[in-house]
Amino acid sequence: MKNVITAFKEHKTFKYNRPWDVNTLTFPSDTITPPHYADTIEVLLCCDIMGEIYIGGHKYTLGGKQVFYIPPKIVHSVFYKKNDGYVKVLKINFEQLKPILGIEEILKHESKSLLCLPMHIPCFAETSKISDIFQNSDNIFEVCESILSLFSLLVRYSETSDFNVLKNDLSNHNLRKIILWTESNYLHKISLTEISSLVGYEKHYFCNKFKGLTGISYVNYVNNLRIQHACMLLSNGSSVSDVCDECGFENLSYFIQLFKKTVGVTPKTYSANISKKI
Numbered sequence: 001m002k003n004v005i006t007a008f009k010e011h012k013t014f015k016y017n018r019p020w021d022v023n024t025l026t027f028p029s030d031t032i033t034p035p036h037y038a039d040t041i042e043v044l045l046c047c048d049i050m051g052e053i054y055i056g057g058h059k060y061t062l063g064g065k066q067v068f069y070i071p072p073k074i075v076h077s078v079f080y081k082k083n084d085g086y087v088k089v090l091k092i093n094f095e096q097l098k099p100i101l102g103i104e105e106i107l108k109h110e111s112k113s114l115l116c117l118p119m120h121i122p123c124f125a126e127t128s129k130i131s132d133i134f135q136n137s138d139n140i141f142e143v144c145e146s147i148l149s150l151f152s153l154l155v156r157y158s159e160t161s162d163f164n165v166l167k168n169d170l171s172n173h174n175l176r177k178i179i180l181w182t183e184s185n186y187l188h189k190i191s192l193t194e195i196s197s198l199v200g201y202e203k204h205y206f207c208n209k210f211k212g213l214t215g216i217s218y219v220n221y222v223n224n225l226r227i228q229h230a231c232m233l234l235s236n237g238s239s240v241s242d243v244c245d246e247c248g249f250e251n252l253s254y255f256i257q258l259f260k261k262t263v264g265v266t267p268k269t270y271s272a273n274i275s276k277k278i
Contacts, residue, residue, distance in 0.1 A: 019096035022135040025087045033078040034224050035214040037176055041092040042070040045127055048085030053078045055119045057171050057213040065124035069154055071114040075175040077214045090131050101144050103151060110155050117154040126153060171213055174199040186225040187248045227262045234271045
């Protein structure tokens with residue numbers, strides 16, 4: 001059985017004097033980061049990674065050395081295949097950065113905005129040097145200079161980019177609405193008719209649209225949220241049957257089967273492994 005680790009939305013707290021962060025990820029197992037968005041500016045430096053990434057409804061195939069830019073509040077999802085590569089995730093707290101460096105005002109001088117910059121740029125080596133400064137420096141002047149260098153690259157490549165995030169803003173707005181509603185209701189029974197009516201779509205059109213923009217079906221998206229919650233409950237000592245009920249699953253055998261498919265082990269084994277670590 002394929003072992004698929006599921007990653008979920010991160011609510012990150014930045015230090016007052018350090019509104020940026022760099023984290024390196026590796027993928028010893030297939031990993032799913034389901035549709036989500038954040039208030040941060042995010043840059044992914046992908047080195048020899050395999051899989052697919054969806055940003056603002058646009059799909060890219062991962063491979064080799066690539067750089068992806070994700071503006072604040074843009075829905076994105078990633079499907080990483082098991083590999084020996086790595087991803088450096090650079091995050092900038094946009095709101096916290098504003099009093100220090102007005103990126104939006106600077107972009108206006110170039111008739112640009114955060115949403116009209118290219119999501120994929122072919123400059124891994126340059127961006128990697130910039131991320132090293134973010135990772136190793138606490139000097140705000142040095143980091144601000146690096147932020148300007150980063151956006152200078154994005155502006156440079158925006159002249160040759162054939163599309164930008166703004167072109168899909170309506171769909172992105174609906175995706176944010178869907179994500180917010182689902183994360184408040186995923187522990188209850190959800191009908192496709194109910195969620196599709198939320199954004200004014202017919203059920204079958206909604207299903208096709210959601211998967212086309214995110215790479216994952218809505219049903220699988222909801223189940224991933226439920227399995228993540230199940231892992232938390234099992235880690236806290238809840239029984240398998242109680243977890244099944246609390247996470248919105250009506251059938252115990254289906255819950256066990258889905259949990260094993262997603263996490264790689266049964267809920268009982270997962271709970272036992274957690275107990276051994278305590």
